[in-house]
Amino acid sequence: MTASTPGHRSEPTHRLEPGHARRPTIHDVARDAGISKTSVSRYFGHERALLSESMVQRIEAAIERLGFAPDRLASGLRGRRTGLIGMVVADIRNPYTVDMLHGAELACREHGYSLLVCNTDNSDQLERRHLEVLHGYSIEGLVVNTRGRNVASLAARREAGLPMVLVDRHIDGLDCDMVGLDNEQAVTLGVSHLRDQGYQRLLMVTEPTDGISSRKARVEVFRHQAHAAGLSAEVQQSPQERIDPDWLAATLMQWLRAGGRPGAIVCANGVITLAVCHALWALLKTPFEQVGVLGIDELSWCALVGPGITTVAQPVDDIGYGAITTLLNRIRGAPGKAEITTYTARLHARGSTTLKTT
Amino acid sequence: MTASTPGHRSEPTHRLEPGHARRPTIHDVARDAGISKTSVSRYFGHERALLSESMVQRIEAAIERLGFAPDRLASGLRGRRTGLIGMVVADIRNPYTVDMLHGAELACREHGYSLLVCNTDNSDQLERRHLEVLHGYSIEGLVVNTRGRNVASLAARREAGLPMVLVDRHIDGLDCDMVGLDNEQAVTLGVSHLRDQGYQRLLMVTEPTDGISSRKARVEVFRHQAHAAGLSAEVQQSPQERIDPDWLAATLMQWLRAGGRPGAIVCANGVITLAVCHALWALLKTPFEQVGVLGIDELSWCALVGPGITTVAQPVDDIGYGAITTLLNRIRGAPGKAEITTYTARLHARGSTTLKTT
DNA sequence: ACCGATATTGGGAACGTTCCCAATACAAGT
DNA sequence: ACTTGTATTGGGAACGTTCCCAATATCGGT
Numbered sequence: 012m013t014a015s016t017p018g019h020r021s022e023p024t025h026r027l028e029p030g031h032a033r034r035p036t037i038h039d040v041a042r043d044a045g046i047s048k049t050s051v052s053r054y055f056g057h058e059r060a061l062l063s064e065s066m067v068q069r070i071e072a073a074i075e076r077l078g079f080a081p082d083r084l085a086s087g088l089r090g091r092r093t094g095l096i097g098m099v100v101a102d103i104r105n106p107y108t109v110d111m112l113h114g115a116e117l118a119c120r121e122h123g124y125s126l127l128v129c130n131t132d133n134s135d136q137l138e139r140r141h142l143e144v145l146h147g148y149s150i151e152g153l154v155v156n157t158r159g160r161n162v163a164s165l166a167a168r169r170e171a172g173l174p175m176v177l178v179d180r181h182i183d184g185l186d187c188d189m190v191g192l193d194n195e196q197a198v199t200l201g202v203s204h205l206r207d208q209g210y211q212r213l214l215m216v217t218e219p220t221d222g223i224s225s226r227k228a229r230v231e232v233f234r235h236q237a238h239a240a241g242l243s244a245e246v247q248q249s250p251q252e253r254i255d256p257d258w259l260a261a262t263l264m265q266w267l268r269a270g271g272r273p274g275a276i277v278c279a280n281g282v283i284t285l286a287v288c289h290a291l292w293a294l295l296k297t298p299f300e301q302v303g304v305l306g307i308d309e310l311s312w313c314a315l316v317g318p319g320i321t322t323v324a325q326p327v328d329d330i331g332y333g334a335i336t337t338l339l340n341r342i343r344g345a346p347g348k349a350e351i352t353t354y355t356a357r358l359h360a361r362g363s364t365t366l367k368t369t
Numbered sequence: 370m371t372a373s374t375p376g377h378r379s380e381p382t383h384r385l386e387p388g389h390a391r392r393p394t395i396h397d398v399a400r401d402a403g404i405s406k407t408s409v410s411r412y413f414g415h416e417r418a419l420l421s422e423s424m425v426q427r428i429e430a431a432i433e434r435l436g437f438a439p440d441r442l443a444s445g446l447r448g449r450r451t452g453l454i455g456m457v458v459a460d461i462r463n464p465y466t467v468d469m470l471h472g473a474e475l476a477c478r479e480h481g482y483s484l485l486v487c488n489t490d491n492s493d494q495l496e497r498r499h500l501e502v503l504h505g506y507s508i509e510g511l512v513v514n515t516r517g518r519n520v521a522s523l524a525a526r527r528e529a530g531l532p533m534v535l536v537d538r539h540i541d542g543l544d545c546d547m548v549g550l551d552n553e554q555a556v557t558l559g560v561s562h563l564r565d566q567g568y569q570r571l572l573m574v575t576e577p578t579d580g581i582s583s584r585k586a587r588v589e590v591f592r593h594q595a596h597a598a599g600l601s602a603e604v605q606q607s608p609q610e611r612i613d614p615d616w617l618a619a620t621l622m623q624w625l626r627a628g629g630r631p632g633a634i635v636c637a638n639g640v641i642t643l644a645v646c647h648a649l650w651a652l653l654k655t656p657f658e659q660v661g662v663l664g665i666d667e668l669s670w671c672a673l674v675g676p677g678i679t680t681v682a683q684p685v686d687d688i689g690y691g692a693i694t695t696l697l698n699r700i701r702g703a704p705g706k707a708e709i710t711t712y713t714a715r716l717h718a719r720g721s722t723t724l725k726t727t
Numbered sequence: 728a729c730c731g732a733t734a735t736t737g738g739g740a741a742c743g744t745t746c747c748c749a750a751t752a753c754a755a756g757t
Numbered sequence: 758a759c760t761t762g763t764a765t766t767g768g769g770a771a772c773g774t775t776c777c778c779a780a781t782a783t784c785g786g787t
Contacts, residue, residue, distance in 0.1 A: 090744070289672065404737085
C-alpha cells in the first residue's frame with residue numbers, strides 16, 4: 012500500500028500514465044513568467060493591445076520555454092469562440108462537393124477556423140443527427156449543402172442565432188445567406204452554344220428537382236431559353252436521387268429514336284454527365300456522332316472522353332471559399348437581410364457539341 | 370441603426386440578442402427531474418447501469434421536456450473524451466482521399482465520433498500548423514495521409530500518447546499503425562495482366578517517391594515483377610509532386626519513340642492516370658492503338674475513355690473505414706506493437722490493355 | 728437488533744479558459 | 758495637494774461537464 016500524504020488533494024491519475032505528461036496551461040505560463048493568468052489570456056485573445064511591451068516579451072518567452080498551446084475546448088466553453096465551423100453535405104463523393112470543400116477548407120485555414128465535416132449520404136435522418144452533433148460542439152457557424160428536407164431543424168438553429176450559409180441551393184422557409192451559381196447565366200450560356208452549333212432538339216436530364224432550387228432553376232431557364240431560341244426542349248427527371256442506369260438507358264433510347272432533327276443532351280450537373288456518358292457508351296457505338304452532349308460542371312476527365320465533352324464550368328472552389336467568407340461576416344456580426352451571392356459560369360467548348368452533318 | 374453594437378457592455382450581450390435563449394444544462398435537467406446533476410451525467414456517460422429504472426425514466430422525461438443536449442466541449446474539458454478525430458490529408462481533391470474520407474466519415478458516424486478534416490495541399494508547413502490546431506482541440510486520435518516530412522511533429526504527438534493511424538503510406542521512424550493497399554499483390558496483378566496480354570515493354574510513371582512507402586513499394590515490385598516476367602521495365606519519376614504536362618509529354622514521347630516491341634504504361638495512381646491520359650491525348654491521334662495503359666486506382670470515368678482504361682482497383686472506402694476502426698481500437702486502449710493492415714486489389718480489365726497486332 | 732455488504736444517489740471540486748470588476752500606477756488638470 | 762483620467766495588471770467567479778468520495782437505503786446473515 013502506498014503511504015500517501017494525508018493532504019486532501021490526491022494526485023490526478025492521468026499524470027501517472029506513461030507519456031501522458033500534463034500539458035502546460037495558461038496558469039503554468041503565468042507562473043513561469045511571474046505574471047497573472049489574465050494577462051496570458053489577453054495575449055491569446057483579441058486584447059493584445061492592452062499589454063505592455065515587456066509583458067508581451069515575457070509571455071512569449073514563457074510560452075516558448077513551456078511549449079504552451081491554448082486549449083480550444085476550454086476557451087470555447089467560457090468564451091463564445093470555438094473556432095469550429097460545421098459543414099453538412101449531401102454527398103461527399105460528388106466532385107462538386109469535393110471542390111467546394113477544398114475552397115472552404117482554405118478559407119477556414121486562413122481565418123483560424125476548423126471544419127467539422129458531416130456527410131449525410133442523402134439521408135434526411137442522418138442530416139438531423141449531424142445537426143444535433145454539431146450543435147453539441149457549439150459550432151460558430153454552419154455551411155449546408157443538402158436536399159433541404161429538414162427545414163424545421165435548420166430553421167430552429169437559424170432562429171437560435173446560429174450563422175448559416177447555404178451552398179448551391181436555396182431552401183424555402185430558411186432566412187439565410189446563400190452562395191451559388193448564377194444558373195440563369197450558366198444555362199443560357201449552354202443553350203445558346205448549342206443553338207449556335209446548330210442543334211435543334213434539346214433534352215435536359217436531371218435528378219428529381221424536389222424542392223431543390225438550383226435544379227428547379229436550371230430546368231426552368233432551360234425550358235425558357237430553348238423556347239426563346241426556337242428549339243424543341245424536353246426535360247427528363249430521374250425518379251430517384253440515385254440514377255438508375257436502366258431508367259436512363261430507356262429514357263435516352265426513347266428520345267434518340269424519336270429524333271429527326273439533330274439533338275443534344277444537356278446534363279444538369281456532373282453526376283448526370285457521368286451517368287449519361289455511361290449510358291450512351293452502352294447504347295451507341297459512336298455516341299457523339301449521333302448526339303451532342305453538354306454538361307453543367309467541369310470534370311477532370313471531360314477532355315478525354317470521345318472528342319471531349321463540352322461543359323459549362325462553375326467556379327466551385329470560389330463558391331466554397333465565398334461561402335466561408337460570407338459565414339465569417341455573419342459570425343462577426345454583419346447585420347442585414349439574407350443575401351444571395353452568385354458566381355458566373357464559363358463555357359468549355361469541346362467536340363461533343365460539334366454537329367456532324369451526316 | 371441596430372441596437373446591438375460590439376464592445377464594452379455591462380449586460381452579457383448574448384443573453385439579450387434575440388433567439389439566444391440560454392441552452393439547458395445538465396443542471397436544468399436535474400432540477401426539472403428533481404434529482405442531482407451527477408445522475409444526469411451518468412445517464413449520458415457510460416454508467417447508465419448504475420441508475421435505477423425510475424431514475425432513467427425521470428431523466429428521459431426531463432430531457433425530452435427541455436430539449437437538452439449535452440455540451441461536448443465541457444464534457445471534453447473535464448473528461449478525456451472529446452469525440453473528435455483529426456484527419457490530415459495531403460490533397461483533399463485526390464479521388465483516393467475523397468473515397469477514403471467517405472469511408473472514414475461513415476465509421477466515425479457509426480461510433481459517435483466527428484471528423485476534423487485538415488487539408489495540407491502538400492505543404493509540410495501547413496501540415497505542422499494543422500497538427501498544432503488539432504492538438505488544441507484535444508482530438509482523441511489522428512488519421513494521417515501526407516508526405517511524412519514532419520516525422521518529428523508526428524512522433525512527438527505519438528509519444529505523448531496520441532493514438533494515430535497512417536493511411537496508404539508508412540512513415541519511417543513513426544511507431545504507428547498503418548492501413549493501406551497490398552502493393553505487392555496489386556502491382557503483381559497489374560504486371561501479370563500486361564504480360565498475359567502480350568506487352569513486352571513496360572513503363573511506370575509516378576510522382577517522386579521521396580520517402581513515401583507506397584510509391585517506393587509499387588516501383589520496386591513493378592521492377593521485380595517485370596523482370597521476373599521477362600519484360601523490359603522502365604520507371605519515370607516526375608521531378609515535382611505536381612505533374613508538369615510538358616515533362617510528361619516529353620518523357621512519354623521519348624519512351625514511345627524508343628519502341629519496337631509492344632509497350633504499355635503503368636500509372637502508379639489515379640492522379641498519374643489522369644495526367645497520362647491527358648498527355649497521350651495531346652500526343653497521339655489514337656493513343657490506345659499504339660500503347661497499352663493500366664492505372665492503379667479505379668476512377669469513375671475509366672470505362673469511358675477510349676476503349677476503357679484497365680485499372681487495378683483498391684477498396685479505398687474500406688481502407689478509410691478500416692483506418693478509423695483501427696484507430697478506435699487504440700483509443701479504447703488496445704495494447705501491442707504497431708500493426709499493418711493491407712487490403713487486396715481487384716483487376717478491371719478493359720480495352721486499354723488489349724494489344725492491337727498491327 | 729446489529730454489522731457489513733451492495734446497490735444507488737448526491738455534493739462538491741476539478742478541467743483550462745474568458746470575462747467582469749477592482750486595484751494599482753503614473754501623468755495631467757485644477 | 759487633490760481630484761480625474763488613462764493606461765495596465767490581477768483576482769476570482771463563471772462556463773457545463775466528469776470524477777472522487779461520502780451518504781443513504783436496502784438486504785441478508787448472525
